[in-house]
Structure formats: structure tokens, C-alpha cells
Amino acid sequence: MDATPPRHLSARKKPRQARSATTVEAIFEATIQVLLREGIHRLTTTRVAERAGVSVGTMYQYFPHKQALLYALNERYLDLVAERVEAACQAQHGAPTKAMVEALVTAYWEAKTERSEVTRALYRSAVELDNEALIEAFARRMDAATIAMLKSAPDAVYANLDLVNVTLLSVIFGTVRNVFERNLPASQQVAIRHQLTIMCLSYLEMSAGKAEPGAPGCA
């Protein structure tokens, strides 16, 4: 995320040699592993270092403290998700509303559930982390991406685009998280995802001043 991190959370120094880049990567990976296998209350600098195959001291060369590590981890993750959603949105510029909704739901849903354990681990790591700035920046990026997409729709014009957009995103993001955390069987997840798409589409159609010439309607 491009949010300037709170000063106390910024990374200590940037890797200059190749091996240190490897190290940092290993540390990130190890953090996720520990988070998954041990839970957040057993997420220890020592344990992370051990699993990463480096010493604690090394960790502290790149992250001034544990919080900074978690912050950076979340930053990376949100960045990935944001990029995917943005790409999906751009790909649908000028497409019909239905395609837009499907692409949006699919992109976000898959970004979150593809490596669901990682997502879960990060949800946990984010608690008690001063990451409001991160969330805020993520929200803004998503807002911008979907607003631009919706504006380009050939079959709809929204009188209250901002509100419609923020509602749409809240519903999609919230639902994904909720379904995700309830850990429902995969088949049910797929079904709900489909329903969600239908629901959002219906919402958008309802909110749009329709511009479709031969709109199917009353006979």
C-alpha cells in the first residue's frame, strides 16, 4: 500500500545485496507459517527467525520491532489484493454491468480465498495493529477502481454513484469475510457467491437510471 506508514512502523533499512532480499522474503514467509501453525499469541520473534533460518538479530536489522514486521506483511498482502481487483476492474471498462459485477466479485473472492489460510493468518495478525492507514489506503484504491469502472458502463448511469459504490463494496467485502470466517463447506460458499453476484447486479440495475434502449420489461 502506498500509505505512508506511521513513523514508528516503517522498516529499518532496505536490502542492498541480493542475499538480504532473500532473507527478508524468508522472514515474511516464516511469519505466515508461524501465524498459521502456532497462532498469534505464539508468534515470537525468536520463532519467526528460527523458522526463517536466520537469527533474531537479523530480523531486527530490517524491522525495528515485531509490529513493524506485521505491518509490512499486511501491506504486502493488501497490495496484492488491490492490484488484482484493480486489474479486474480495468479489464471491464465499458463492459455491461453484469460483466462488471461478476468480475468484481470474482476477483475479490478469489484473491481472498485462493490461499485462504494466509488470509486467515493475516486477519489475525492485523488485530491490535495500528493499520488504519493501511485499510484506509486500500479502501481508497478500491473506491477509485470501481467508481471508474461503473462510470464507464454503457448501460447505466448512477444518480448517486458514490453511495451506490460504497454500498457495493461494503456488501461484497463484508460478505466475503463473513462467509470466509464461518468456514462453510466449499459447495455452500460457491452457492453464496453466486447469490451475492445476483444480488449486487439487481442492486445496480435498480439504482441505475437505465440507458438501455430496448430494455426488456413490460410486454
Place this chain on the structure above:
Amino acid sequence: MDATPPRHLSARKKPRQARSATTVEAIFEATIQVLLREGIHRLTTTRVAERAGVSVGTMYQYFPHKQALLYALNERYLDLVAERVEAACQAQHGAPTKAMVEALVTAYWEAKTERSEVTRALYRSAVELDNEALIEAFARRMDAATIAMLKSAPDAVYANLDLVNVTLLSVIFGTVRNVFERNLPASQQVAIRHQLTIMCLSYLEMSAGKAEPGAPGCA
């Protein structure tokens, strides 16, 4: 919640005298306060006891360990929310779908945001807590309540009630949480809540085999 708690999380003993009931209540209250003022990583048995005006030892007479305290706290809270939603649902038996949706969204939304700091504190406390059973029980209660309500609708029959219902709940619960955590300005929250209601209603109408005799439709 009526979920049998994992054995290791059940309370140690039940208050027999009046003063101990007071004590337990004070401990619960103190836990919330500490959670709010200090955050979860500073939620200490000592600190809780101190704020409750009792000694640590006293705490351990009612809760075998910290986790059990947090578990009990969440249990209490979910119970309250569940009761309110259940009441709202029962009050709408036989009412038109629109009234149902409005009541459901309102009940859940208000239960969560009325004392929003408490809700926030509890979301935090629930991380790394073995509370799947709690969530599960809550979900079941909600499912039962809303299914019963929807079945009683005079103006709709749902071919796929279970799916429609689980979708509805996922969307509402998820959206509330998402809006809640983004901490949007109150005015925007109200607006989104209204949109959410509209959206859900539209979804239900769309999913229903309509039974309304003089359905307003094509001229």
C-alpha cells in the same frame, strides 16, 4: 450462547452468594474497559482485577484462566445480540417481506453499533480464542429465527429457502461488520444501512415465487 463450551474454557465455579455475583459482573465490566483503554495485548489478569477492584486470586476463583474469561464475555455478548434479533424476527411473523427485512437489518445493526466501542473491543478479544462453537451456535440461532420468519411471509414463497436465508444473513452480518470496522462517518453509515435494506428487499423479492394477488407490475 447455549453451546457447550470446550471443557477447558468453562467457568470454574458458580457464584453462590450475592457478593460474588457482583464480583463476576465487575470483572466482566472491567475486562471491557481494559480492552477499550489498553488494547488486547495489554489485557492482563492483574489489570482487569485492579480495574474491577478485586484481587487476581478472586478472578481465578471464577475463571480457570484468561481465555475462559474472554470466552464467557463473548458468550454473554452474543447471547444478547441473538436475543434481540430473535425478538425482532418473531415480531414480524406474518408481516410483509419489506417489514421483515427492515426489522432484521435494524435489529442487527443497532445491536452492533449501539455500544460500538464494546463491539469493537469484543471483536478484538475474540481473536485467538477457541470460539468456533460460539459462532456456530450463534449462526444456528440466527438461521432458525430468520427462516421461521421468512416462512411465515404472506407475500412470498422461496423455492430455495435455505440458500436465500444463508445469503441474506451473510450479507447483512458481513456488511455491518465491514462498515463498522471502516469507521465511516455516521451519516454515511446511515445511508449505507438504508441501501443495504433496499438491496436485501430487492433480493428477496427476486428470489420469491410471488404470491401477491394484485402485484404491481406491468400496466
Place this chain on the structure above:
DNA sequence: TCAATATATGAAGGATCATTCGTTTTCGGG
């Protein structure tokens, strides 16, 4: 090959916590 710089090490300091248990205080029934 040789400094200068970057990276890695890990034992030890200092601090915080969860939990126990021997003791003291309070309550309530007889």
C-alpha cells in the same frame, strides 16, 4: 588481493505475565 561495507549471529538484559496457594476476611444459617 584487500579494505570497506553489508549482513548475520545469539547470548544476555530487562520487563511483563499467568497462575498458584497459604492466609485472612466476610457471610449466612442455626
Place this chain on the structure above:
DNA sequence: CCCGAAAACGAATGATCCTTCATATATTGA
């Protein structure tokens, strides 16, 4: 009023953790 049970107390224990820093090793460019 008195005694056994209930409730409360809180210092001490043992464990875990974050973070530092003096030292060692690796890399790079000249």
C-alpha cells in the same frame, strides 16, 4: 452470637518474550 463455608487476598513462582549489542562472517568494488 458462633461456626463452617464462601469469597477475597496478594506476594511469590516460573515461564516467556522483545530487544540490544559486541562480535563474526560474507560480499563487493577497486
